[in-house]
Amino acid sequence: MPTPTTAPSTRGPVALAAAGAVLALALSACADPEEGASAEEAVGDSPFNLTPEQDRIRAEAVPEIADLVPEEVRASGELNVGHSSGGAPPLTFYADDDETVIGVETDVAQLIADVLDLEYVPEATGWENLFLSVESGRFDVAVSNVTVTEERKDLYDFATYRVDTVSFESSVDSGIEEVTEPADVAGLSVAVGSGTNQEEILLRWDEQNQEAGLEPLDLQYYENTSDYYLALRSGRIDLYLGPTPSAAYHVEVAGETEIVGTISGGGEIKAEIAAMTLKDNGLVEALNAALNEVIEGGEYQQALERWAVDGEAVPESEINPTGLPRS
Structure with a gap:
């Protein structure tokens, strides 16, 4: 979490709204959505x-x-x-x-x-x-x-x-069948948002894996969501761990990836x-x-x-x- 500072209070309208969508899966997530994507x-x-x-x-x-x-x-x-x-x-x-x-x-x-x-x-x-x-x-x-x-x-x-849940997303031809526990990601390249709860989950899992003598994780960080999905399509990463609603939306719309595991946003803890x-x-x-x-x-x-x-x-x-x- 960032260290808060003091800034001037402002009040000014910005026109926002909400739209409808259809997802195959829908739970929730704990991370920040990536910035700047249309x-x-x-x-x-x-x-x-x-x-x-x-x-x-x-x-x-x-x-x-x-x-x-x-x-x-x-x-x-x-x-x-x-x-x-x-x-x-x-x-x-x-x-x-x-x-x-x-x-x-x-x-x-x-x-x-x-x-x-x-x-x-x-x-x-x-x-x-x-x-x-x-x-x-x-x-x-x-x-x-x-x-x-x-x-x-x-x-x-x-x-x-x-x-609050998060999901592991892979390309449809990745060969990864299911991710349910730390050992399932040992030695894999996994993308995650910096400073998110998902990152904390993966860091804990990686520590457990290395203590058990398993291969370390290769954590990857990108600037925005489109970069994560480009990396998945190109094979530069094996998995992306992000908010379940976003993963489900992308799976439904793009048809290029699949959800191979869903866990609590706190890992082993309810969030x-x-x-x-x-x-x-x-x-x-x-x-x-x-x-x-x-x-x-x-x-x-x-x-x-x-x-x-x-x-x-x-x-x-x-x-x-x-x-x-x-x-």
């Missing part, structure tokens, strides 16, 4: 709606829940939401205008803002800036595939809304995705109540079904559950 760069030709004009699921305002919002935020009339700046369908990625960020995370954020009777004001930024901007007050909340960890709970509060706000700022109770309102009302399930990630749905939102342990 819809075409991220997934190639797609049969799905990748335009900025989307018909999102909406919810009604609930006054008693809106009253839980801290006065400063309520007086502004806005909920400033940070999202990662794209490249990982169906989580967050750029529409075909290369400017508008769409994805299931924007759908969830819109529902939260609706219940809280606030204008949804999203902004796309780099993964590390999500944490810095929540700390500085630039964002009231980050809704961007953030995993709850014990280290992050020192600085932030969390309201959960998805389970959860949550809306993240600054610790003790009073907002997490409102976020939690809003999420439980749309879970009970069915809008949450509809939003996840639009992206076919309903397999990762949670029965209720929790505040600050046990997170992944400190490294």
Whole structure:
């Protein structure tokens, strides 16, 4: 996790929306989506709606829940939401205008803002800036595939809304049948995002393998999602470990790869995705109540079904559950 710094608080609208998609598999993930990829760069030709004009699921305002919002935020009339700046369908990625960020995370954020009777004001930024901007007050909340960890709970509060899994993706002709444990990746070349929970999983697995006398992993890092998939196609890497929804979307759309293993975003430990706000700022109770309102009302399930990630749905939102342990 990056070391937070202080930055000026800003409030300014960025037009974001959400789109629908169909996945073969859909659970959740714990990493940051790669930055800077457009819809075409991220997934190639797609049969799905990748335009900025989307018909999102909406919810009604609930006054008693809106009253839980801290006065400063309520007086502004806005909920400033940070999202990662794209490249990982169906989580967050750029529409075909290369400017508008769409994805299931924007759908969830819109529902939260609706219940809280606030204008949804999203902004796309780099993964590390999500944490810095929540700390500085630039964002009231980050809704961007953030995993709850014990280290992050020192600085932030969390309201959960998805389970968290990651998947190993290989080329269809790789000959790799299944990945379920550390020994399955010994000696292989595996791509992973730097600074992600997936990287931590692989580092732990590699340590276990080497202690057992197995061949070490060859970890590879690339700048964006399209580079990972080019490396898979060319045979430069054997596997890519990334968010399950993104892997499932790519498998469905591109038809060049397959999922050969799915594990918890914490490896051997249960992991959860949550809306993240600054610790003790009073907002997490409102976020939690809003999420439980749309879970009970069915809008949450509809939003996840639009992206076919309903397999990762949670029965209720929790505040600050046990997170992944400190490294």
